[in-house]
Amino acid sequence: ADRAYTQKSLELSTRWAKRCREAHRKENQQLFGIVQGGTFEDLREESAKQIIDLDFPGYAIGGLSVGEEKSQMLDLAAHTAPLLPNDLPRYLMGVGTPNDLLQCAQMGIDLFDCVMPTRNARNGSLFTSEGKINIKNSKYKTEDLPLDPQCACNTCRNYSRAYLRHLFMADEILAMRLNSLHNIAFFQTWMSRLRRAIREDRPIDWSFPEDNGEETHGD
Ligand SMILES: [Zn+2]
Numbered sequence: 078a079d080r081a082y083t084q085k086s087l088e089l090s091t092r093w094a095k096r097c098r099e100a101h102r103k104e105n106q107q108l109f110g111i112v113q114g115g116t117f118e119d120l121r122e123e124s125a126k127q128i129i130d131l132d133f134p135g136y137a138i139g140g141l142s143v144g145e146e147k148s149q150m151l152d153l154a155a156h157t158a159p160l161l162p163n164d165l166p167r168y169l170m171g172v173g174t175p176n177d178l179l180q181c182a183q184m185g186i187d188l189f190d191c192v193m194p195t196r197n198a199r200n201g202s203l204f205t206s207e208g209k210i211n212i213k214n215s216k217y218k219t220e221d222l223p224l225d226p227q228c229a230c231n232t233c234r235n236y237s238r239a240y241l242r243h244l245f246m247a248d249e250i251l252a253m254r255l256n257s258l259h260n261i262a263f264f265q266t267w268m269s270r271l272r273r274a275i276r277e278d279r280p281i282d283w284s285f286p287e288d289n290g291e292e293t294h295g296d
Contacts, residue, residue, distance in 0.1 A: 142171035175285035198256035208289025230262035
């Protein structure tokens with residue numbers, strides 16, 4: 078969207094946020110404000126100012142990870158995160174890959190959400206400590222190993238790669254369940270390692286092996 082349209086939209090979002098703030102009654106829920114402003118740094122600043130004025134208990138960065146270039150998402154997240162209060166949760170909506178999570182956490186983001194673990198799982202694309210695995214690949218046909226020997230999830234403790242491949246190729250719904258359970262476990266372990274490093278004030282000196290030679294057909 079162009080600048081004028083984005084400006085109008087962010088002002089509309091602020092008016093909605095104000096109405097939500099006033100209507101919100103439930104004491105067992107936290108209502109966060111969401112910063113908009115598209116791909117324009119100055120509009121992100123303007124939106125952040127307007128939303129922070131409404132005094133929410135936490136703030137989200139919205140409108141990113143919706144098809145723009147990865148580098149632009151990272152630049153805008155890095156620009157927007159420090160505009161938000163230091164002592165309140167910051168939530169980056171729709172992000173991301175294991176390495177995005179490491180990078181954005183270091184910008185000061187606390188919360189994330191993404192369909193990637195389950196959507197990839199349903200397509201047979203599995204995250205492991207050695208990188209991504211495409212369970213469709215014929216090399217897994219006879220592999221008796223767990224998906225990720227380092228993973229303690231139910232799928233890895235009970236099923237082999239060969240069996241998971243068989244389920245996937247046969248279009249068995251159990252493939253989607255077992256794959257999803259594993260990918261979610263992988264992301265949970267990934268985040269708990271990250272939280273531990275932050276708590277212990279250690280550098281985040283690891284990353285996810287993006288290029289492990291596995292063909293994943295642009296999942
Ligand atoms: Zn697992």
